Amino acid sequence: MTILTSAPVAPLLDQLFAEAEAASPLASPAFASLSREERRGLMSSKTAYRDLYDQLKEFALPVSRETGKLLYLLARAGNARSIVEFGTSFGLSTLHLAAALRENGGGRLITCEFEPSKLARARENLAAGGLSDLVEFREGDALTTLASDLPETVDLLLLDGAKSLYLDVLTLVESRLRPGAVIIADNTDYCPDYLERVGSAANGYWSMSFTDDVELSIRVA
Structure with missing residues (x-):
């Protein structure tokens, strides 16, 4: 048994994934009315992303169950102790990463989210999973919140926030990525x-x- 497959984390994840699957962003009239090209334009924009994600603040927008397991496995396999996450949302990916940290013997997970209501939900979920002591929540634009006070070395970076900012966030964290550090980026077709x-x-x-x-990447130099 692992933290990820036992209570309280396993039933919590089942509940959160079920809730996310039952509430698709397409249920948002503002989002559903957009054409595929318009959605792609918003997802790729470096200026309109705040408006887009404000319209979607009631939706979890989580990683898939398979990607969550991948995050956990990579963090465990690499014995990660220092993790940075761009895009907290309701904290489903955060739960997977924090569970790995706990089983690795502890560490620090910095996660950032600019929507206050989402960050509040994430705090509640990490507390319910008994993992909040491993997580540092940073509220605000990641280009500001990740611009300082980063760990000396970062073992794993997850990019799952505004897609147009992936390169900017990578640039902020890049000098701290140790050789062999893992970078996982979701929905990279927009960047x-x-x-x-x-x-x-x-x-x-x-x-x-x-x-x-x-997209799965390894820092080699």
Whole structure:
């Protein structure tokens, strides 16, 4: 048995994933009325993302169950002790990462979210899972909240916030990524500039598309 597969975390995750699956963002009239091209434009924009995510603040927008397990496995396999997460939402991915930290013997997980109501929900969920002592919640724009007071080294970086900011957030954290650090980015089809950076070994990364939605990269230099 692991923390991830036992109470209180396992039933909490089942509940949260079920709630997320029952409440699709397409239920939002403002979002459902957009064409595919309009949605892509908003998701890729470096200026309109605040309005978009404000319209979606009632929705969890979590990683998939499979990606959650991947996060846990990578953090455990790499014996991660220092993790940075961009995009907390309701904290489902945070629960997976914090569970891995606990089983690794402890550590620090910095997670950031600019929507206060979502961060409040995430705090409640991490407390319910008994993992909040491992998590530092930072409220506000990640370009500000991650600009200072980062760990000396970062073992794992999760990018799952505003897609257009992936490269900017990577740039903020990049100097702290240790050789062998893992970067997981969700929905990278909206951020070609990010894929160009991690797709080149000349930039110090090895990268592959793990699924259609997830890019998995390793910092090699």
